Amino acid sequence: MPDPGPSPLQSGLPAAAAGFGAALRHADLRTADIPPADISPALGRILGGPSGLGTASLHLGRREAAPEPPPSPGAPTEGNPIPGLYHHPVPEPDPVRVEEVSRRIKSWAVDEVELYPAEWEGQFDGFSVGRYMVACHPDAPTIDHLMVATRLMVAENTVDDCYCEDHGGSPIGLGGRLLLAHTALDPLHSTGEYQPQWAESLHVDAPRRAYRSAMEYFSQQATASQADRFRHDMARLHLGYLAEAAWAQTDHTPEVWEYLVMRQFNNFRPCPTITDTVGGYELPADLHAQPAMQRVLALAGNATTIVNDLYSYTKELAAPGRHLNLPVVIADREGVSDQEAYLKAVEVHNDLMRDFEAEAAALAAACPVPSVLRFLRGVAVWVDGNHYWHQTNTYRYSLPDFW
Template sequence: MPVPAPPPAQSRPPSAPGPGPLTHGRGAGSVPGTGGGGLPGPPSLPFSAPAAAPVSVPAPVSVTVDEPGVGPAVNPVPQGAAAVRTAPSPVLERILRGPSGLGTAGLYMTRHEEPPAPAQPAAAGNPVPGLYHHPVAEPDPVRVEEVGRRIKAWAVDEVELFPPDWEDQFDGFSLGRYMVACHPDAPTVDHLMIATRLMAAENALDDVYCEDHGGSPVGLGGRLLLAHTALDPLHTTTEYQPEWAASLHADAPRRAYRSAMQYFVQEAGHAQADRYRHDMARLHLGYLAEAAWAETDHVPEVWEYLAMRQFNNFRPCPTITDTVGGYELPADVHALPAMQRVIALAGNATTIVNDLYSYTKELASPGRHLNLPVVIAEREDCSVRDAYLKAVEVHNDLMRAFEAEAADLAVSCPAPNVLRFLRGVAVWVDGNHYWHRTNTYRYSLPDFW
């Protein structure tokens, strides 16, 4: 049953309810495409940006260097110590660079929307000391501006996502910079908007249903279920269908979910759309687990918290990298256990990045917010500083596991679309870190070093 069209547009009264500022603290954390040429072959992974030189995938061999920030992987440490860089694997670099030879030129993308942007100065923001990550090139400012303009128009004019007094906080979320950094191979701005709308909708629901802008653990399951029907339509009788259809316009999260999903399914294949619905169900399950702990004032064991974060995490975002890139990874390939492990590890690592960068922000907000440093401190009876530093190491272990598993899969299944998808997931991981590091409007680091 198709999702119904919205009712006639109405002016929004000044007191109209809407979600608070996008928090991105507990959740995942997105116009139909207009073409875009052939599929690009995957350059080396991790990948920074289309115009940048490929960066090699690190192998699990560390060497000491004198200057932090040099090379494909950066692991800055407190002052007085050397940074750790991981040496690249020539074999893996060759595999992930992509196909070559006769007949493969059409797999490489050339963008035609706008001329190359001039070089930009590095964005503000310091990385978490000791955090294993890969630097990326600054996102294309032309695309950043256009995506930012379009998502603001969608949020205000199409779905009434937030009231006017929260406009500065919506702007401070920097959705355009976020999504351009995470999807530099998107053929068009229309493709970028697929991810951007979904990201905005996911975070609006998190704010309104789960967080401090009207959210509560009480009754969360019912709210999530009804919102999920905006993604996975209700198939019911003729008598009750109109009531369900009307409910999709009842609040900002449902309006946003419904609209973003309509745009998404116009570009995505059927399997891609169902994949996204499944990952959003995972996300909502994670929300419910955290809500249950909040209602019972339960601090989980560290492993329990990490289990929750495997569901309440960014997974829906990198898993649509092929749709945003204008191609499709076959459903049977996406479902391979090895591919599922790669995607899960990527989601887990990027979510711990959020725990680390949003740590001080969450401490300053009302109530107790569960994040990995808080759980480690309580369950392992250590100082908040030691718990935070251990959380950094947990992230680093997850990142290295993600890269190792991606490398193994690239070797065992070197098909061009598989390599491109793995590259896209790695790009998303790096872009997610870039956004957290540079969003000084939202985040600041604790004084632990």
């Protein structure tokens, strides 16, 4: 593992960031047109990124796709990237860590939270969540830190499957189910008479058991502000689930911009927002809440979620019912062919990715504080690791024949 650099927990604004908020209100943060000579040393460091296993993709200022690196020993040969998709390749994740995380997460799922019946075991293994999380968090100092992210990812996927989609999910009654599950993350504070009944409810189904346990582990590793930040982003996620469910119940196809609104909430944002917890440090709440940082996180979540729309396109077409995704909505609302809609969705993703990189580089220049720079690098590698997992997970995904 590379030396991740200093990672002390910070409870307030570093001195170097004292004027950050005021500066942002008066600055144009877009740096796409800044000549190289004007890039500050701190910005140069973040544009270059650290070196070492899993960090080659941390180059926030790139405007053209980087050349493919030489294959790592043991790199998977399956999975081709979507032609024309703007992305950055990452080295093959550490196989020792992948194996250990995979072993631990299955033990947690089977023994601690009774997550799935025996007939779902193949699907759980095919998700390859260990490879996913190791690729997304190469700077995690320990396996325990990686497990924080891995449990939460599995729990979120369980809620999506069991409440919304693949395994008995339905839009009917979703609001009530999500509200009760959300209390496993954001606990009820009630009277002595009713509190025990609520506590018992957290064990009645796999989604609530998974949320409760994953949040308990996360809270042991996170600071109070990091835990509160995560709860807020999970509420965003659940709001997005509800919007999609409402459209399903009324058989409504949203306008493209409306779909993108929904996807800004129903997206991967809770995953990169915990990158500092998984890395063993804290981005102070004051800095995380800045509008510029919130924009970076929103763009990262939006781009990575469109990646999911694109790679899962054929999987969703083959599933029962009608699944909304960006190509489907574009085809319906803009009156173009399935192929044209898919290729336009690729362009939407590419625009989001370039905006994410420009805004992140601009923020690094405006606030060259170590925790900010490290957090931005971590979000960038999460974005790249998310693409890597989608590209290589041929158990779940295959590409349409559009090229």
